[in-house]
Amino acid sequence: MLRDVALVAGKDLRIEARSRVAVNQIAPFALLVLVLFAFALEPDRGVLARAAAGLFWLAVAFSALLAVQRSFAVESADAGRDGLRLSGLDPAAIFLGKAAAVAAQLLALEVLLAAGVTVLYDARLSGALLLALTCVAASVGLAAAGCLYGVLSAGTRVRETVLPLLLVPVISPVVLSATRAWEAAMAGSPEAGWPWLRLLVAFAAVYAAVGAASFGVLLEDG
Amino acid sequence: MTPAIRLSRAVVLLGRFPALAGADLLVERGEVVHVSGPNGAGKTTLLRLCAGLHGLASGEAEVLGVDLRTNGRDVRRNVGLLGHAGFLYDDLTVAENVRFAVRAAGVPVDDGDAAIDRLGLGGRLRDVSAGRLSAGQRRRTALAVLVARRPQLWLMDEPHAGLDADGRALVDGLIADAAAGGATVVFASHELDREPRRVDGVDARPTEVPRRVTVVGGEVRDGVLARA
Numbered sequence: 001m002l003r004d005v006a007l008v009a010g011k012d013l014r015i016e017a018r019s020r021v022a023v024n025q026i027a028p029f030a031l032l033v034l035v036l037f038a039f040a041l042e043p044d045r046g047v048l049a050r051a052a053a054g055l056f057w058l059a060v061a062f063s064a065l066l067a068v069q070r071s072f073a074v075e076s077a078d079a080g081r082d083g084l085r086l087s088g089l090d091p092a093a094i095f096l097g098k099a100a101a102v103a104a105q106l107l108a109l110e111v112l113l114a115a116g117v118t119v120l121y122d123a124r125l126s127g128a129l130l131l132a133l134t135c136v137a138a139s140v141g142l143a144a145a146g147c148l149y150g151v152l153s154a155g156t157r158v159r160e161t162v163l164p165l166l167l168v169p170v171i172s173p174v175v176l177s178a179t180r181a182w183e184a185a186m187a188g189s190p191e192a193g194w195p196w197l198r199l200l201v202a203f204a205a206v207y208a209a210v211g212a213a214s215f216g217v218l219l220e221d222g
Numbered sequence: 223m224t225p226a227i228r229l230s231r232a233v234v235l236l237g238r239f240p241a242l243a244g245a246d247l248l249v250e251r252g253e254v255v256h257v258s259g260p261n262g263a264g265k266t267t268l269l270r271l272c273a274g275l276h277g278l279a280s281g282e283a284e285v286l287g288v289d290l291r292t293n294g295r296d297v298r299r300n301v302g303l304l305g306h307a308g309f310l311y312d313d314l315t316v317a318e319n320v321r322f323a324v325r326a327a328g329v330p331v332d333d334g335d336a337a338i339d340r341l342g343l344g345g346r347l348r349d350v351s352a353g354r355l356s357a358g359q360r361r362r363t364a365l366a367v368l369v370a371r372r373p374q375l376w377l378m379d380e381p382h383a384g385l386d387a388d389g390r391a392l393v394d395g396l397i398a399d400a401a402a403g404g405a406t407v408v409f410a411s412h413e414l415d416r417e418p419r420r421v422d423g424v425d426a427r428p429t430e431v432p433r434r435v436t437v438v439g440g441e442v443r444d445g446v447l448a449r450a
Contacts, residue, residue, distance in 0.1 A: 004326070011311070011322050018313040018351070074311060082275060083309025087326040088299040216295075 004089050008097025013104060015074055022105050026066045027112055033059040034116045052123035053182035056113055057175045061142065063109055064171070065164050067102050068146035072154040081154070084219065091216030095147055099211065103143035110135045127185030130193045134185070137200035138178040144207035145170050151218045174203055224287040226251045226375055226406035227272055229442070231281035234267050241267035244281065245442040247435065249408060254401045257410040259437035265410035266306070268437060269377040272408065273303040286374055299327070302373035304381055308364030312353030316343050316363050319352055323367040337370035341392070357384040362392075369396060376400050378409035410437075 016022045037055045041047045048055070075081050084094055114131075117123045125131060146167060153163040177196040184193030227249040234242040242264050249255050257265050270276045272285050274294040283290040288297040310319050317338060324334035338348055341362040352360060361384045368376065376397070382390045397407050435442055 007322065007325050011314070011318075014318065015311055015313045074313075077312060078310050079305060079307030080309060080311065082303075082305065082307070083323075085275060085295075086273060086298050086301070086303055086309070087323065088328065089326045220295075 001090060001093050004093030005097045005100060008089065008094050009100040009104070010097075012071060012074070012098055012101035016070075016101070016105060021070055022067065022109070026063050026070070026105070027109055029066065030059045030063040030109055030113055031116055033062055034113065034120055038120050048121040049123050052117045052121040053186060054175075054179045055121070056110075056117050056182065057138070057178045059113055060106060060110060060138070060178075061168070061171055061175050064102070064106055064142040064146055065167060067105050067109075068143075068150040068167070069160065069163055071098050071102055071147065072150045072159070076154060081219065091219055092212035094219070095151075095211045095215035096208070098150075099140070099143040099147045099208065102146060103139040106139040106142060107135060110139065124186060126188055127190045127193070130181060130185040130190045130197065134178050134181040134193070134197055134200060137197060137204050138174050141174045141200055141204035141207060142171055144204055144211050145174070148207060148211040148214070148218075151215060155218075155221060174200060177203070223251055224284065225249060226253065226286060227408065228284045229271075229281070230283075232271065232283045233279040233281050234264075234271050234276045235279045236267065240279075242271060243441055245437075247442045249406060251406055252401065252404055253433060254397060254407045255409075256434045257408060257437055258412070258434055259410075263437040264441075265437045266379050268442070269303065269379050269408065269410060270305070272297075272375070273301050273377050274298045275303070300374045302368040302371050302376050304364055304368050304376075304378040306379060306383075308352075308360050309367070310352040310360060310363055313351060315349045315351055316355070316359075316366075317348040319363055320366050320370060324370045327371045329371055333372070334366070334370040337366040340369060341366040342388075358386060358389055361385055362389065365393065365396065372403075372405075374405055376405055376407040376409070378407070378411075380411055381409055382411055 034055065037051075037059075038048055041051060075084060114125060118125060149163060149166045149170065153159045153166060156162055177199045181193040181196040181200070184190055184196070225248055227247055229245050229247040232242055232245045233240055245264070245268060247268070257268060259265050267276060271278070271283060271290070274285070274290060274297045277294065278291050285297045286300050290297065309323075311322075314322065317335070320334040320338055321331055324331060338344055343359065343362055343366060347359065352363060355363065365381070368378075378397075381393045381397075385393065397409065400407050
């Protein structure tokens with residue numbers, strides 16, 4: 001199982017490294033979102049620094065939509081979906097591998113965006129442990145929910161538009177919880193952030209389990 | 223031993239259209255069967271059903287001893303399908319595509335490398351992205367995956383399509399070798415409908431002319447299966 005998860009994740013990350021979609025499109029898009037927020041929210045009044053956590057996680061959520069769409073777009077070319085069905089791989093391993101690859105991309109993106117909010121919003125990132133654990137849990141949750149709804153929408157003709165419609169309401173608890181955890185860490189009171197982190201971990205665990213259990217059926221139905 | 227394929231009154235619906243409308247087919251293990259028929263007759267659907275990719279709307283279907291009505295997925299590990307698409311990732315090289323497929327199937331990577339060489343994709347071509355290959359080279363890469371996986375049942379949909387004369391002769395050789403190795407081969411092709419060709423003095427057709435069944439209007443003729 002772990003071997004198959006690593007095989008799928010490695011394949012997806014290699015494809016992203018070659019195509020450079022994440023580097024040349026998703027990352028610049030996420031940074032542009034941060035810049036646009038800066039234009040919109042009166043930087044002189046310190047609004048940006050106070051809202052930095054929420055804006056950061058909104059940018060991550062928008063980017064997650066693109067990363068998930070990309071992850072399933074590569075499977076729709078040359079009947080890759082049928083290829084996966086015939087591959088002999090356990091569908092749960094395919095799901096976990098794809099989710100792991102998306103989560104890894106999101107984590108790399110969050111490092112970039114963290115630098116972005118520091119420079120653009122003058123935000124102070126304190127409470128490194130809580131910030132880092134929040135990033136890991138939120139990334140896994142976004143990736144797991146994203147891949148579950150990604151395979152669901154990939155089989156439809158209107159997948160580009162239906163995925164955001166399905167996914168945004170589902171990941172709103174992640175955006176909310178991650179924002180609260182980061183706000184607590186940045187305010188110097190991490191104890192207020194741990195309950196939000198536990199919520200993120202629970203969300204990630206539930207979606208990873210549901211995705212692993214149902215991915216096979218969803219892969220067949222597309 | 224159970225037959226490789228046994229279909230009885232098999233019906234496959236694509237939407238509401240019966241792409242297979244009560245097909246009967248019996249293929250014994252080790253047989254080579256050529257499926258012919260006009261475009262849209264149901265040849266591709268027949269092959270995909272045998273690969274466990276289509277659900278059965280009614281009738282019976284057993285492939286390699288697996289009942290497709292209940293365990294369609296279980297047959298896939300022992301089946302190799304060469305479809306119209308090659309299941310290739312454009313951003314991966316020839317070698318990476320083949321290695322991913324053979325690792326997924328639990329086959330030694332060395333077998334994948336040997337298949338790459340056999341299909342004439344060695345040397346610099348190994349490290350070329352699939353997206354930069356010609357149609358024929360993509361076909362050869364997909365064939366390399368099929369060869370490396372060594373399935374018990376080869377299902378090939380127009381395997382000669384997009385290949386040059388050498389490539390078509392190579393496909394014929396692969397089919398003959400697979401059958402000699404005990405595998406069952408079912409292929410749909412218009413290639414054998416043509417006059418025989420000779421390439422470099424060698425008959426480009428398989429050494430033995432395979433049994434031929436014809437698919438017309440979603441039904442299999444000469445499927446050699448007596449209905450109860």
